[in-house]
Amino acid sequence: MKRFLLLSLYLLAFGTAYCTDYSKIDKQSETVPPNFKTPKEIARYLTHKLSSPTDKVRAIYYWITHNISYDVAKLNKTGFYSDNSDLVNEVLASRKGVCSNYSALFKACCDAVGIESYIIDGYIRQNGKLILVGHSWNAVKIGGQFYNIDATWGAGYLAKGKFVQHFNDAEFMIQPVEFIKTHMPFDPVWQFSSKPVSYKEFDTNNFESTEKNSFFNFSDSIKTISTLNPLEKLKRETVRITRNGTRNKLLDEILDYISSNIAVEELKQETIKFNKAVDIFNEGVRTYNKYILAVRNTKIKASNLSQLTDLLNQARQKNEKALYMALQVKTINLQLNEKLNTFKKSIEKEFSNIERENSFLLSKKQ
Structure with missing residues (x-):
């Protein structure tokens, strides 16, 4: 930020x-x-x-x-x-x-x-x-x-x-x-007051104006700030500024600036979610590859069929989790959206591979 x-x-x-x-x-x-x-x-x-x-x-x-x-x-x-x-x-x-x-x-x-x-x-x-x-x-x-x-x-x-x-x-x-x-x-929280002065009062140097705020527990708000992630801090700051009465041009610029930082932080968070989904997907791919090696290197028989099925099920579960996580990613960023769409296609392809191999194993059980 x-x-x-x-x-x-x-x-x-x-x-x-x-x-x-x-x-x-x-x-x-x-x-x-x-x-x-x-x-x-x-x-x-x-x-x-x-x-x-x-x-x-x-x-x-x-x-x-x-x-x-x-x-x-x-x-x-x-x-x-x-x-x-x-x-x-x-x-x-x-x-x-x-x-x-x-x-x-x-x-x-x-x-x-x-x-x-x-x-x-x-x-x-x-x-x-x-x-x-x-x-x-x-x-x-x-x-x-x-x-x-x-x-x-x-x-x-x-x-x-x-x-x-x-x-x-x-x-x-x-x-x-x-x-x-x-x-x-x-941010009015830093007035350290349960009855913060409005921007209009300060700007007009009239601290007896009618633009009064309701009771504000600034102490609790300050304690909470240290526990929040950057995105939540910015969102709550925006709310506090918006609620503190009529704003001047500088404050509008500050809100625009905070809004741009919110967009940056939102992109960061969605990118983190996307990367975690990719990590889970890669775990599934490794499990699937482990299954493929096992099929190639061993003769399929009743004694190892269950083990192979377990590997394939693990790969499917990872793939399902990766898809679920990918669907939670919400962004208007074109670059991330492009990556997300490509990623979803990779997940679909992996599902096809898993289902093909599952059909193959089922045929061996018969």
Whole structure:
């Protein structure tokens, strides 16, 4: 499944820092030895003296925001990537990236030290203005509570087309009820709210509108997500987005994009089903060939007739199972349909071979 490369960056750094004093952690988290190059090495170095999950997250946030620069050259470029590890490898090699790189690296570091974290994609409001450009950030779960973190905005801002590295403490560990004022996830489950804000409310900056959703058990939904296959995840995400009220142009594009990914995942699943049917068919063919060799190499008599019949019955059963499995494959993909039709003809031919040999064995019993 491919994903959009999300690009947006906060234009100016505003916000009030939290009162918690992280100065000691910050001081020891600004750098890591140059030979530490993987998320696991970096995260473990940053956190090996820390016991609190919040302190560990702080160390990771501080290091990323001080050592990763925003890649302005990619600001107006769109692209796709197939795996978060590609984004992580890219940003660690160049020490610069866009928001997708920041969020992927943050999650990889959290994963390395056992912190439950998520990558969240959505769009934003900057300085009171709605920006319909994709953005990516993170959330962590600590002490049973969810907190939002935006390492991209925490790293700095753009000024006259250039990135200014300027640490923003206000993007660290934000309560969802506050974060939703500036960050709207595409999927409402990542609002971490039993009463998610609708897209219209966010877009109009009117959180008292009449477009209200019914109660939503986001916690159970998040737990379920990890148990689903990619196709089911995409289908349920589509349902949640569709139910969250009036959509803007960006959200319609996201739904189209998800729909294309659903088609890809459906093709993958149907191809897997097809390949399993082929495997069963091949087992039957091998059993049939074993029967043919036995007929050629031994003289058929009453003592071995039962064994030969058993081999032929096994081949028939495999062939029947392969046909049943082939009939379960449903696809509009022309290439797979062509393979499927050819495969069904092979099954029919094998049935003919088996029936011919069955008639031959019956004649020997008489």
